[in-house]
Amino acid sequence: MSRSEHTARHTIRVGLGKRSYDIVAGRTMRPALVQVLETKRVGEKIVLITDAIVGALYLRDTERVLRRAGYAVTSLVIPQGESQKNLSRVGSLYTSMLKAGVDRKSTILALGGGVIGDLAGFVAATYQRGITLIQMPTTLLAQVDSSVGGKVGVNHPLGKNMIGAFYQPLFVWADADFLDTLPFREVVCGMGEIVKYGIIKDASLFKYLESHLEQILQLSRAPTDYVRLRCLEIKAEIVSKDERESGLRSVLNLGHTIGHSLEAAGSYRVLKHGEAVLLGTVAESYLAKELGLLPEEDFQRIVRLINRIPIRVNIRQFHLPRILGSLKLDKKSTDKKNRFVLPVRIGEVKTVEGISERLISSSLKFLSSARSRT
Ligand SMILES: NC(=O)c1ccc[n+]([C@@H]2O[C@H](COP(=O)([O-])OP(=O)(O)OC[C@H]3O[C@@H](n4cnc5c(N)ncnc54)[C@H](O)[C@@H]3O)[C@@H](O)[C@H]2O)c1
Numbered sequence: 001m002s003r004s005e006h007t008a009r010h011t012i013r014v015g016l017g018k019r020s021y022d023i024v025a026g027r028t029m030r031p032a033l034v035q036v037l038e039t040k041r042v043g044e045k046i047v048l049i050t051d052a053i054v055g056a057l058y059l060r061d062t063e064r065v066l067r068r069a070g071y072a073v074t075s076l077v078i079p080q081g082e083s084q085k086n087l088s089r090v091g092s093l094y095t096s097m098l099k100a101g102v103d104r105k106s107t108i109l110a111l112g113g114g115v116i117g118d119l120a121g122f123v124a125a126t127y128q129r130g131i132t133l134i135q136m137p138t139t140l141l142a143q144v145d146s147s148v149g150g151k152v153g154v155n156h157p158l159g160k161n162m163i164g165a166f167y168q169p170l171f172v173w174a175d176a177d178f179l180d181t182l183p184f185r186e187v188v189c190g191m192g193e194i195v196k197y198g199i200i201k202d203a204s205l206f207k208y209l210e211s212h213l214e215q216i217l218q219l220s221r222a223p224t225d226y227v228r229l230r231c232l233e234i235k236a237e238i239v240s241k242d243e244r245e246s247g248l249r250s251v252l253n254l255g256h257t258i259g260h261s262l263e264a265a266g267s268y269r270v271l272k273h274g275e276a277v278l279l280g281t282v283a284e285s286y287l288a289k290e291l292g293l294l295p296e297e298d299f300q301r302i303v304r305l306i307n308r309i310p311i312r313v314n315i316r317q318f319h320l321p322r323i324l325g326s327l328k329l330d331k332k333s334t335d336k337k338n339r340f341v342l343p344v345r346i347g348e349v350k351t352v353e354g355i356s357e358r359l360i361s362s363s364l365k366f367l368s369s370a371r372s373r374t
Pocket residue numbers: 051052053054057080081082085112113114115116118138139140141142145146147148149150151152161178179180181182183186189273274
């Protein structure tokens with residue numbers, strides 16, 4: 001591949017009327033950042049929020065680029081990890097920002113993975129009734145999914161993502177150069193959302209994953225760029241049609257109902273979000289197959305693809321009642337009925353309510369036997 005292809009930038013528009021914005025995706029994009037900030041008339045005060053790992057790798061360079069262009073940068077670095085996505089961390093960020101004199105014309109730049117995007121996004125949505133937000137995702141998961149769509153928020157002790165808002169960024173800046181330092185486990189997490197996009201909307205993306213999986217797991221450039229762009233296009237399209245999840249957007253929850261309960265069963269410390277989504281997708285595909293919605297052949301393809309993705313967590317350590325218990329707390333469940341997004345073929349899903357606990361239990365048993373065979 002030629003250098004010009006490496007550095008090519010693509011712009012995907014998220015069409016939301018006045019709140020429309022661009023996702024800029026490519027490689028080696030840092031030299032162009034300042035120009036885009038100027039075009040978008042970003043004010044001179046920037047609050048850069050990042051975590052300690054991303055900060056150690058990218059903070060100095062990012063600050064330097066911004067300061068050289070005349071921006072006043074306040075950097076706030078928090079510890080890494082899902083456990084930071086909570087209200088007390090939100091409070092401490094507010095305090096630092098107030099002390100630093102951050103005002104309504106300031107801009108928050110969220111530099112990091114989905115945790116930073118969700119957390120800093122929530123701070124941006126609420127600080128002085130909302131200040132400008134730029135998403136600069138640095139994980140594969142964030143670059144294919146979480147940085148787009150405006151869902152921001154934090155966890156509550158009683159449930160994941162229970163406190164939040166819809167708050168769209170000014171733009172999303174997805175530079176694949178960041179992925180060079182990503183640990184393999186985080187690449188696996190990104191695959192959780194990528195496989196999801198194939199199943200919910202794009203059979204040819206799924207087929208591409210079947211033939212290029214190992215290359216993508218190694219972050220080979222051309223295949224990674226292709227899937228990144230395709231996922232971003234699909235997410236942009238879905239969000240444009242249903243920003244607040246009144247219907248269509250819920251398809252993005254494939255694998256997430258059981259996925260969230262697996263995350264919760266391990267107290268958010270055992271499984272990472274993307275890993276839980278992969279496992280949840282297997283279990284939910286089993287439900288679909290057992291209900292006669294998903295053809296056996298498509299089911300087998302889904303299980304085979306996900307089984308090729310190494311998840312180094314033994315899910316047998318989870319107790320079934322604990323998983324079932326946290327399913328009941330999931331926000332997508334109504335009082336009486338649970339609700340699942342299930343595949344009807346590769347490339348299409350539908351919502352199904354009221355699945356019996358017995359069937360859910362057997363899907364979890366299937367999951368643990370499917371994983372132990374790999
Ligand atoms: N808002 C949404 O629509 C949406 C969608 C999907 C997931 N999410 C949320 O996203 C979160 C998961 O995001 P994630 O998987 O990006 O996790 P994360 O933000 O915790 O990042 C994973 C790890 O990778 C490190 N890291 C990040 N970028 C790096 C880089 N370039 N090089 C080296 N290390 C790097 C981080 O420090 C962290 O330790 C969950 O909280 C989930 O709920 C939100």
